[in-house]
């Protein structure tokens with residue numbers, strides 16, 4: 001989306017991590033807590049997990065991911081599919097509370113590359129939008145300024161995680 005991301009802190013740590021990824025499906029690796037896979041799991045139960053995108057489009061970019069590896073929505077049971085969207089509903093509420101986000105983009109890229117998604121494993125992206133999203137840097141330099149580090153944001157979201165439990 002943007003060519004570069006400018007972080008207030010911790011930037012180099014994440015740039016380095018980008019080149020280290022275990023083989024296999026990223027989300028399956030996260031779900032089974034693979035030690036080689038960098039991850040920020042906000043919440044997880046037997047069916048679903050809510051994770052931070054560690055290369056976010058914006059502060060607080062989260063993903064709701066079914067634990068089982070499916071590519072297509074119809075591979076989930078109706079109950080699982082409904083649960084996924086219920087967790088999306090709660091995740092939006094969490095982001096409103098934790099980050100005061102006033103607006104959101106919520107969506108699916110189904111079927112991989114052709115749909116603009118880099119990971120086949122079904123997931124719902126939740127990207128908070130803020131009033132100052134399109135600032136000077138984005139327009140002039142192809143650079144997105146991230147005002148909070150991943151770790152700071154994660155800590156902040158963790159405080160409100162009870163919202164996800166309904």
Ligand SMILES: [Zn+2]
Nearest residue numbers: 025028069121
């Ligand atoms: Zn998977």
